[in-house]
Amino acid sequence: MESILKFRCILWLFLFTFYMLQVLGSIEFSSFLRYFPLDGYTCSSENTVFRMENIFHLLACALVCSTKDHCHGVYFDNVTKECKGCVADFYDIPQILNGSVYYARDSAENTMKYANASFNGRRCDESASVFHKESMTSYQQCARACANNPLCYSYFYHPDIQECLGCQSEYGVLTNSPQLEEWNGSMYFGRFRYIGCYYNNPRSLENPHKLFEDSLTTEQCVGYCINGDFLYALTEFGDWCQCGNELSRNEILPSERCDMRCTGNTNQFCGSEYTGSLYIIHYW
The missing domain is CATH 3.50.4 (Hepatocyte Growth Factor)
Known part of the structure; x- marks a missing residue:
């Protein structure tokens, strides 16, 4: 009788632990987004935050990535059970790894934060502006506004006055970029x-x-x-x-x-x- 009770306690503890891992994992995994075009690749060695083997579920891979500030996405190979966390996702050409699936973390934030500091403190002029939004408490909100506008190719965010300006051009890439104006304190981010x-x-x-x-x-x-x-x-x-x-x-x-x-x-x-x-x- 005592052994049966002990077995039930162990089983209950195991099931409860498994359930909590599922709940916590689901909460963390909700910030990851599948991006199919990067399936079949893996991040290069210089962009790898961590590498793990014998990982039997993608949730475990995402949980580890969510604890590391520099991890922007994960590759998981369901055949080899290998997991890689990457410091960058769309910014560098990945390496081929057939069978892997890719999930980006906080994609609106990480995808749109390709910054060029040389354009900080400036802004695109009104003729090149797509939108001008106020009460933006973070550049992530600004990133999502740009991401949802097909005419927006870059944006400037001013953290002190919490304003966001979406622009029609990507500065530092195109030689025809419209005239930039002074906007002291702003930060610049691009889309391609x-x-x-x-x-x-x-x-x-x-x-x-x-x-x-x-x-x-x-x-x-x-x-x-x-x-x-x-x-x-x-x-x-x-x-x-x-x-x-x-x-x-x-x-x-x-x-x-x-x-x-x-x-x-x-x-x-x-x-x-x-x-x-x-x-x-x-x-x-």
Whole structure:
């Protein structure tokens, strides 16, 4: 009788512990968002926060990531039971790991915080502004406002006066950026990033979706790829736009090899003959 009672107590304790782990895990996991285009990859060694083996549930992987400030996402391989926490998700080209699934942590916050400190203390002028919001208590709120606006490619957040300004251009990437004004105390964040000039014969992107535009700009191409939920945008020949989720080759050339002006904006470069200007897009 005593052994049966002890067994029941142990079983009850086990079930209660398992239930609490599920509850806590669900609470923490609610801040993670599945992002399918990054499935089948893993973060590079220099961007790895932690690596764990013999992890039998994704919840355990997410729980560990949630305790580390620099962990922005997790890769979990359900076959090998390996888990990796990454210090960056969409900002660096990941490495291939077939079978993995990817979840981004606090994606609206982490995805939109690709900052360029050289543009702090400034703002886009009214002609280039998409929105101007007040009573924003954090840059995360500002990030979500930009993420939900298809015309917003960057934003400035002022923590002292709690104001947010969404902009039509990505500063530091495009040479045609509209005039910037002084806004002392502001912080700058962008939505997409130029990776480099890539050799594009054969194609740099696996099974690319293409758009031919008589008057192409970098923003148009990136916007087209964003609407299709693609990870990469590539411009070529001045008027070609390609979107994709996988790189089929990784041959980077000197930037001067992408010297053809965009047909829609001669201040921008849209690749050249068999070379492409490649961008990585930040999602939420």
